[in-house]
Amino acid sequence: MKVLITGGGGFLGYRLAQAIATRGHLIGHAGVEHAVTGITLLDTTFPPEVDARFTCITGDLLAPGTLERALGGDTASVFHLAAVVSGGAEADFDLGMRVNLDGTRALLEACRRLARPPRFVFASSVAAFGGALPAVLDDSTTPNPQTSYGMQKVVGEYLTAEYGRRGFVDGRGLRLPTIVVRPGKPNLAASSFASGIIREPLNGERSLCPVPDSTGVWMLSPRKVVEAFVHAHELDSQAWGVNRVVNLPGIGVTVREMVDTLGRIAGKSVVDRVEFVADERIQRIVRTWPVNFRTDRALRLGFQADAGFEGIVRDFIDDQGIKV
Amino acid sequence: MKVLITGGGGFLGYRLAQAIATRGHLIGHAGVEHAVTGITLLDTTFPPEVDARFTCITGDLLAPGTLERALGGDTASVFHLAAVVSGGAEADFDLGMRVNLDGTRALLEACRRLARPPRFVFASSVAAFGGALPAVLDDSTTPNPQTSYGMQKVVGEYLTAEYGRRGFVDGRGLRLPTIVVRPGKPNLAASSFASGIIREPLNGERSLCPVPDSTGVWMLSPRKVVEAFVHAHELDSQAWGVNRVVNLPGIGVTVREMVDTLGRIAGKSVVDRVEFVADERIQRIVRTWPVNFRTDRALRLGFQADAGFEGIVRDFIDDQGIKV
Numbered sequence: 001m002k003v004l005i006t007g008g009g010g011f012l013g014y015r016l017a018q019a020i021a022t023r024g025h026l027i028g029h030a031g032v033e034h035a036v037t038g039i040t041l042l043d044t045t046f047p048p049e050v051d052a053r054f055t056c057i058t059g060d061l062l063a064p065g066t067l068e069r070a071l072g073g074d075t076a077s078v079f080h081l082a083a084v085v086s087g088g089a090e091a092d093f094d095l096g097m098r099v100n101l102d103g104t105r106a107l108l109e110a111c112r113r114l115a116r117p118p119r120f121v122f123a124s125s126v127a128a129f130g131g132a133l134p135a136v137l138d139d140s141t142t143p144n145p146q147t148s149y150g151m152q153k154v155v156g157e158y159l160t161a162e163y164g165r166r167g168f169v170d171g172r173g174l175r176l177p178t179i180v181v182r183p184g185k186p187n188l189a190a191s192s193f194a195s196g197i198i199r200e201p202l203n204g205e206r207s208l209c210p211v212p213d214s215t216g217v218w219m220l221s222p223r224k225v226v227e228a229f230v231h232a233h234e235l236d237s238q239a240w241g242v243n244r245v246v247n248l249p250g251i252g253v254t255v256r257e258m259v260d261t262l263g264r265i266a267g268k269s270v271v272d273r274v275e276f277v278a279d280e281r282i283q284r285i286v287r288t289w290p291v292n293f294r295t296d297r298a299l300r301l302g303f304q305a306d307a308g309f310e311g312i313v314r315d316f317i318d319d320q321g322i323k324v
Numbered sequence: 325m326k327v328l329i330t331g332g333g334g335f336l337g338y339r340l341a342q343a344i345a346t347r348g349h350l351i352g353h354a355g356v357e358h359a360v361t362g363i364t365l366l367d368t369t370f371p372p373e374v375d376a377r378f379t380c381i382t383g384d385l386l387a388p389g390t391l392e393r394a395l396g397g398d399t400a401s402v403f404h405l406a407a408v409v410s411g412g413a414e415a416d417f418d419l420g421m422r423v424n425l426d427g428t429r430a431l432l433e434a435c436r437r438l439a440r441p442p443r444f445v446f447a448s449s450v451a452a453f454g455g456a457l458p459a460v461l462d463d464s465t466t467p468n469p470q471t472s473y474g475m476q477k478v479v480g481e482y483l484t485a486e487y488g489r490r491g492f493v494d495g496r497g498l499r500l501p502t503i504v505v506r507p508g509k510p511n512l513a514a515s516s517f518a519s520g521i522i523r524e525p526l527n528g529e530r531s532l533c534p535v536p537d538s539t540g541v542w543m544l545s546p547r548k549v550v551e552a553f554v555h556a557h558e559l560d561s562q563a564w565g566v567n568r569v570v571n572l573p574g575i576g577v578t579v580r581e582m583v584d585t586l587g588r589i590a591g592k593s594v595v596d597r598v599e600f601v602a603d604e605r606i607q608r609i610v611r612t613w614p615v616n617f618r619t620d621r622a623l624r625l626g627f628q629a630d631a632g633f634e635g636i637v638r639d640f641i642d643d644q645g646i647k648v
Binding site: 093130131132140141142143144145146148151154155158159161162165166241242243 | 417454456464466467469472475478479483485490566567
């Protein structure tokens, strides 16, 4: 069976592809283990050197013919990560609607035309939540997004569930916490700072933090989120039941705790590279995001959070081969 | 200011138009009373004789030019009722997606192009709810629709809220209970029986009830729902706040109670015209709908339920000039 990962040129999508390739199989249709015979990555850009095990398709999901090329008749697994990020969708409403909403629908429609409904894992986000929120959110909290990105993700969840109920796909949605620490460059996501204040100082660079140090971040590490995508795929349909989206477990950490942890691990000279420069545009978005969850359902389904922030930073340092 | 009512040729839309025309004004932008200078009805079909006060546009909301014709530059109020009903959207997925989802989005986009954001009242439905439900739903219950119609309505709510947050419209959404008693003919709505078992016997005809008499229906009368549409429009933006959809108040009545009430009012010979003939397709849809709500927020906002089912039947008899 073949696997398609949209956004497969991005950090998470690419890491997921590597994890699946290394595993070599996925539990899928009828709860049976299937050998992975091909992994297709669909994205607008790719890393300079791509693993030869992957088929890369460069293009816009909505461009004519792209999805037909990406979805072979034997595609049994689709991971849909491609999206315009929160800051981008807020800055350009029409672009966000096109990519995040029309793109998701077009992909689901293309899946519907496959001979057998694929397992379809949709990357949603805690940006689904906003407005008047309880101090601790739980599985019963109703999404009330206060960003365009959040709205588009919620609509994607409902589309995934309904295409699933119709039998066009076997749909599953994950509401991702903020992923920390992302390698690479800052991006347009309003949450970009949460990785930046760890990554840049460790790379010897200054990092501007646009939010006050009391700001909390509900987070999950790259390792754990890749595990979550695979687990979401492999869970039985019955385990999901009639509720096809779940809040992933995470840990709530304040910027102050993040900076202090970095200082303990890498020293004062490193942590002094973080500078607080308020950015009201970013704060307006981040302020609407929740910081603490009870994720009983996810834990019951077997999803796992990180043990703590220190481990997240140490994993990043290991993965990147940074000397501290 | 002008008013547009989509689905204005339908029973509820037309009745709403009559109510607004009779009032002659609506509280709208800036909380000020505006004289209604025109009411446009957009629909695919209209009653044979239409009130001369209305401008009727016959056509598909998505047909080129239709929305431009329907939305004059001075349109300040839009009531969006047009939809493929529940049974229809379940029978034809693509039609439901086109009308209920694409149609709503196209209308919101057309509103966005107006010089001033209109008040936009969206008719959603308790079909938003489904899956594993509590015995009594409340304002915190998360929509988990188990029909295509329900999903499309939920997505419409989120679109309305987000276009509102963006300032493209001043959006408000109402989750309508089943409206009882509708006059006219049975329709494709899975809830059609709830009116049929009262209306047909009173008109001297047999009525087939496709669900068992233990089935509960969460209902609101035509009079009360028209009041609710006007009230939803006239409420201050601040009263809605960051939550732009509300479960309307209603009453929960079983089919048995409905039939018994009809018998008390119209006699045994009338009620004997109801015949129970199970229809599994209808039951499968209706079974997913909730029957009892606490609607604290709606009541606080000033929306009202009917006093009881007997009054609903007596109003219908009066409105239709039926002799009992």
